[in-house]
Amino acid sequence: MNKIQLGILGLALAMGAQGASIAIANASFEDNTPAGIGCGAGCTFQAGLMSGWTIVGGTSEAGTWRPGAPGFTGFFNIIPQGLNIGYAQFGRALRQTVGVTAVAGLTYTLEVDLGQRKDLFTFASGNGTIELVVGTTRVLATGTTPASGGWSTYMATYTALAGDTGKAIEIYLGSTATQMGNFDNARLNSSGTPLEETNPVPEPAGLGIAGLAGLALAGRYLKRG
Numbered sequence: 001m002n003k004i005q006l007g008i009l010g011l012a013l014a015m016g017a018q019g020a021s022i023a024i025a026n027a028s029f030e031d032n033t034p035a036g037i038g039c040g041a042g043c044t045f046q047a048g049l050m051s052g053w054t055i056v057g058g059t060s061e062a063g064t065w066r067p068g069a070p071g072f073t074g075f076f077n078i079i080p081q082g083l084n085i086g087y088a089q090f091g092r093a094l095r096q097t098v099g100v101t102a103v104a105g106l107t108y109t110l111e112v113d114l115g116q117r118k119d120l121f122t123f124a125s126g127n128g129t130i131e132l133v134v135g136t137t138r139v140l141a142t143g144t145t146p147a148s149g150g151w152s153t154y155m156a157t158y159t160a161l162a163g164d165t166g167k168a169i170e171i172y173l174g175s176t177a178t179q180m181g182n183f184d185n186a187r188l189n190s191s192g193t194p195l196e197e198t199n200p201v202p203e204p205a206g207l208g209i210a211g212l213a214g215l216a217l218a219g220r221y222l223k224r225g
Contacts, residue, residue, distance in 0.1 A: 019191040022098055022108075024171065025052030027186045028081040032064045042069025050086065053094040056174070062092035065182070077149040080113040081185040086173065088128060088181045093174035098188060102134050102160040102167045105195035108188065110156045110171060115182040116146040128181015129174045132156035132188075135167030151184070162195060 026032075029050075036046030044066050048059030055062045065087045067075045079085060088094050102108070110132040120127070130141035143154035160167075171188065175181040 019189050022100055022169075022188040022190060024098060024186050024188055025096060026050070028184060029064055029084040029086040030082040032084070034064045034066050034084070036063075040068050040074045041072045043067055043072065043074065045087070050094065053086065053096045055088070056093040056095055057091050059092075061090045062086075062088040062094060073149065075117050075119070075149070076115055076151070076182075078151070079184065080115075080151050085115065085182055085184040087183070088173055089124065089175050089179060091175060091177045093172060093181075094183070095170060095172045097168050097170045100169065100190075102164040102169055103190075103194050104160050104162045104165045105192055105197075106190045107157060107159040107192045108132060108134065108169060108190050110141060111153050111185075111187045112141065112171075112173065112183055113151045113185045114143065114146060114154050115151045115184065116148055117180060117182060118149045120148070120180060124180040125178040126176075126180075128179050128183065129176070130154045130156065130183070131172040131174065132158055133168075133170035133172055134158055134160060134164055137164070138172070159192070 031051040032046070032049045034044045034046035034049055036044055036049070038044055045063060047061065047063040048055065049064045050062070063086075064084050066084050067079060070083075086094055110130070112130045114127055114130060116127055127146070132139045132141065137158065139156040139158045141154035141156035144152045146152040169188075171186060173181060173183045
């Protein structure tokens with residue numbers, strides 16, 4: 001292998017090892033302006049309003065929520081990203097299949113901020129759940145339970161196996177029948193090196209030898225002619 005070939009291989013391996021951000025539609029739930037029910041100073045929410053995401057289980061308890069104008073802390077102390085959040089409660093969920101499919105050998109990392117309403121335990125028993133789904137494999141995100149009015153980043157990680165190549169990658173933001181899920185600032189990235197790069201298909205040695213032998217015979221025949 002010459003220097004040029006070694007350089008190209010090294011570049012490919014370096015690119016494969018770097019992390020790459022994967023696009024998520026409406027990742028921070030800012031694409032919509034809720035114009036539904038008022039809930040305080042600058043606070044509105046609208047069930048069923050959700051660009052880029054599919055609402056699972058019925059639209060009556062999931063949608064886009066603007067918890068208040070900047071400085072209003074009736075529900076949360078801060079909003080992690082922008083003005084809006086997504087909510088899914090009492091058995092509903094938000095799901096999105098991203099635009100890339102799994103590649104064996106790459107590690108996929110999902111991060112989503114999970115919030116706890118200040119009035120949570122008046123209406124529900126806990127916060128929502130976050131999952132990274134690759135094909136039929138579901139990985140539950142884990143993190144530190146947020147304090148009242150606060151947020152915590154939950155993370156799920158999965159390394160795709162050989163049989164996962166080409167399978168869909170999905171983000172699932174859900175809730176049980178007694179939970180109120182509040183979500184913001186979803187991020188997804190991949191890292192590592194694809195298996196095809198770490199395990200290249202070897203060139204058949206026999207074919208190479210046979211090819212050289214054929215060229216040698218052809219050269220002798222031409223000299224005789």
